[in-house]
Amino acid sequence: DGGITQSPKYLFRKEGQNVTLSCEQNLNHDAMYWYRQDPGQGLRLIYYSQIVNDFQKGDIAEGYSVSREKKESFPLTVTSAQKNPTAFYLCASSNARATGGQAGELFFGEGSRLTVL
Amino acid sequence: QQQVKQSPQSLIVQKGGISIINCAYENTAFDYFPWYQQFPGKGPALLIAIRPDVSEKKEGRFTISFNKSAKQFSLHIMDSQPGDSATYFCAANRSFQKLVFGTGTRLLVSP
Numbered sequence: 001d002g003g004i005t006q007s008p009k010y011l012f013r014k015e016g017q018n019v020t021l022s023c024e025q026n027l028n029h030d031a032m033y034w035y036r037q038d039p040g041q042g043l044r045l046i047y048y049s050q051i052v053n054d055f056q057k058g059d060i061a062e063g064y065s066v067s068r069e070k071k072e073s074f075p076l077t078v079t080s081a082q083k084n085p086t087a088f089y090l091c092a093s094s095n096a097r098a099t100g101g102q103a104g105e106l107f108f109g110e111g112s113r114l115t116v117l
Numbered sequence: 118q119q120q121v122k123q124s125p126q127s128l129i130v131q132k133g134g135i136s137i138i139n140c141a142y143e144n145t146a147f148d149y150f151p152w153y154q155q156f157p158g159k160g161p162a163l164l165i166a167i168r169p170d171v172s173e174k175k176e177g178r179f180t181i182s183f184n185k186s187a188k189q190f191s192l193h194i195m196d197s198q199p200g201d202s203a204t205y206f207c208a209a210n211r212s213f214q215k216l217v218f219g220t221g222t223r224l225l226v227s228p
Binding site for chain 1: 151153162206215218219
């Protein structure tokens with residue numbers, strides 16, 4: 001089945017540690033995104049990538065890093081510089097070359113819940 | 118200008134009732150307005166979307182109403198069911214630009 005796979009589903013981190021969240025898609029989509037979800041704050045964009053080997057900061061990029069070495073993969077590293085990393089992280093993809101209304105359709109993974117101990 | 122304001126933050130509706138969630142935007146360049154549905158512990162999924170050349174779009178029990186002059190759009194869920202209990206996000210963008218999301222509405226449909 002085509003879709004987006006995020007792992008791990010749950011992750012615990014000690015303060016001062018970096019952790020990497022995995023995101024893989026087999027939809028052949030060009031664009032991939034990372035969102036952070038906190039209660040009452042909706043979905044906030046961390047980083048996005050519209051093409052391999054290129055990515056842009058979103059609205060809350062501080063304390064995070066990404067890479068896009070393959071079209072299928074867009075891992076997110078939560079660094080020790082992120083002051084409040086406990087959150088639900090969502091990866092998404094879209095077909096950036098689609099036309100019309102489908103240009104905005106995002107396909108989301110099931111998320112990774114990170115808890116800092 | 119990039120914000121999408123969503124209300125209410127939470128909503129309780131009796132089974133069989135109508136659920137209404139509202140969103141407002143400022144950027145008149147937006148040309149795509151989707152609604153996403155998210156169940157607990159899952160990622161959001163596209164529910165229904167509209168473009169500004171129509172004032173209403175209906176898919177089953179779900180309807181988007183769009184008021185271009187007021188820069189507002191809303192989601193109506195007719196005959197609401199307990200299975201509709203979820204968080205709903207409105208969003209907007211220009212073609213090929215990143216989506217801007219509202220802050221979400223947690224809907225609870227009581228049996």
